[in-house]
Amino acid sequence: DHFVPFLSRELGAKPFLLGDALTAADLVMGWEVMLLGKVGFWKEYPALKAYHDRLAGRPSFRRTYPKDIHSLCIWPHTDHRCPELHRGLL
Numbered sequence: 001d002h003f004v005p006f007l008s009r010e011l012g013a014k015p016f017l018l019g020d021a022l023t024a025a026d027l028v029m030g031w032e033v034m035l036l037g038k039v040g041f042w043k044e045y046p047a048l049k050a051y052h053d054r055l056a057g058r059p060s061f062r063r064t065y066p067k068d069i070h071s072l073c074i075w076p077h078t079d080h081r082c083p084e085l086h087r088g089l090l
Contacts, residue, residue: 004036008045015054022055027064030055034065 007029011017017025033052036042042049055061066085073082 004041004045004048007033008047011047011051016051022058022060026055027061030061031065034070038070 014020016022017029030052033048033055036045036048037052042052068081068085072079072085
């Protein structure tokens, strides 16, 4: 209930969570923001959508969270292609 407004406030007008530079915090939080978009929170919090778009524009984010991660690596990770996808991340 409080996570999304808190994250939106913390982000404020900064391009990334800790300021002007992309950090590991952004890569970690990027997963959550990506999931928020899947459940419709971006409509109410457009700053999070803009943040996600900035993250998605970064090669390191795309390597960390490839496009297929949501279709192949859903809990309980039974798709045999999921390990292949993760192996490519190492």
